[in-house]
Amino acid sequence: MKDKYDCLKLDNQLCFPLYACSKGIVSAYKPYLDKIGLTYTQYIAMMVLWEDEEISFKQMCGRLLLDSGTLTPVVKVLESKGLLTRNRSKEDERTLTVTITDKGRALKDEALGIPAKMAQCSKLDPADAAELYRILRKMMENL
Amino acid sequence: MKDKYDCLKLDNQLCFPLYACSKGIVSAYKPYLDKIGLTYTQYIAMMVLWEDEEISFKQMCGRLLLDSGTLTPVVKVLESKGLLTRNRSKEDERTLTVTITDKGRALKDEALGIPAKMAQCSKLDPADAAELYRILRKMMENL
DNA sequence: TACAATTAGACTGTACACAATTAAATTGCG
DNA sequence: CGCAATTTAATTGTGTACAGTCTAATTGTA
Numbered sequence: 001m002k003d004k005y006d007c008l009k010l011d012n013q014l015c016f017p018l019y020a021c022s023k024g025i026v027s028a029y030k031p032y033l034d035k036i037g038l039t040y041t042q043y044i045a046m047m048v049l050w051e052d053e054e055i056s057f058k059q060m061c062g063r064l065l066l067d068s069g070t071l072t073p074v075v076k077v078l079e080s081k082g083l084l085t086r087n088r089s090k091e092d093e094r095t096l097t098v099t100i101t102d103k104g105r106a107l108k109d110e111a112l113g114i115p116a117k118m119a120q121c122s123k124l125d126p127a128d129a130a131e132l133y134r135i136l137r138k139m140m141e142n143l
Numbered sequence: 144m145k146d147k148y149d150c151l152k153l154d155n156q157l158c159f160p161l162y163a164c165s166k167g168i169v170s171a172y173k174p175y176l177d178k179i180g181l182t183y184t185q186y187i188a189m190m191v192l193w194e195d196e197e198i199s200f201k202q203m204c205g206r207l208l209l210d211s212g213t214l215t216p217v218v219k220v221l222e223s224k225g226l227l228t229r230n231r232s233k234e235d236e237r238t239l240t241v242t243i244t245d246k247g248r249a250l251k252d253e254a255l256g257i258p259a260k261m262a263q264c265s266k267l268d269p270a271d272a273a274e275l276y277r278i279l280r281k282m283m284e285n286l
Numbered sequence: 287t288a289c290a291a292t293t294a295g296a297c298t299g300t301a302c303a304c305a306a307t308t309a310a311a312t313t314g315c316g
Numbered sequence: 317c318g319c320a321a322t323t324t325a326a327t328t329g330t331g332t333a334c335a336g337t338c339t340a341a342t343t344g345t346a
Contacts, residue, residue, distance in 0.1 A: 010190050013187075023208070044162075067335085093340080118158065122285060132278045135278075140164055200324080212303070237324040
């Protein structure tokens with residue numbers, strides 16, 4: 001019944017459900033994020049600024065685990081929406097400082113209901129959610 | 144210590160580690176997939192054909208949870224690499240039948256070592272890996 | 287102090303990923 | 317039978333995502 005190719009079956013992969021769930025969750029966010037006019041990537045970028053209102057672009061890349069090629073256009077779009085400003089640092093002209101605006105800060109309150117809505121939609125019981133969180137955190141450290 | 148905005152912190156999200164691990168695993172595959180000349184998306188598409196050597200395009204989309212806009216170019220690239228053929232069904236001209244070639248079948252043996260290499264790289268103990276798999280599967284059904 | 291090495295962002299090219307639309311083929315119903 | 321509704325891929329447009337490259341600014345060192 002078992003053959004040497006079993007390890008190549010989609011159903012036996014750990015990576016595929018991970019990849020599918022990641023896309024699934026991001027798309028589940030869409031209706032809620034549409035209401036506040038953000039994409040998922042823009043949302044997590046704003047999340048960084050909701051926590052630290054001023055941060056260097058480089059640090060932002062590190063927190064989000066995104067490279068400059070991805071984050072540069074995202075931050076420019078957020079700037080064009082008036083949610084943040086981009087300025088070169090006085091001490092080091094290479095460094096780009098990203099700062100939240102009043103409008104960006106105001107959006108925080110609009111986003112407040114989203115995490116609860118998302119928790120419902122995954123339909124995981126709290127124990128599974130906690131386990132998942134624990135294992136994914138461990139995995140992140142190894143990658 | 145706790146404020147109402149805690150739920151909007153990146154560290155308190157379940158989605159973000161999921162999204163980060165998904166990207167992390169896919170990028171961990173890269174060196175191994177480079178050796179056989181496939182991207183991750185191309186790899187999972189070939190996985191479907193390694194299991195079912197002939198399948199309709201529509202079914203393939205369903206198995207991979209990808210829509211036609213994503214999979215059409217992927218399958219065309221795999222065709223150009225000579226790993227599969229694309230043919231319209233005789234019974235229903237709308238249906239595209241995707242069939243593995245000898246070259247595609249041969250690639251299966253080259254890919255055989257990859258899953259084991261990936262299991263090492265995630266560095267999860269078997270118990271955690273099994274738990275993760277179980278929870279992600281449950282989540283997939285709910286999404 | 288010159289100048290090599292490093293660092294920070296931006297840019298280019300390739301590859302997804304999905305929503306929305308389109309076109310062709312087929313089906314179903316009056 | 318005739319035509320509206322449905323189905324299947326393909327296409328278009330927007331938005332990531334990352335490798336590789338480039339430029340400008342800064343740092344380290346002889």
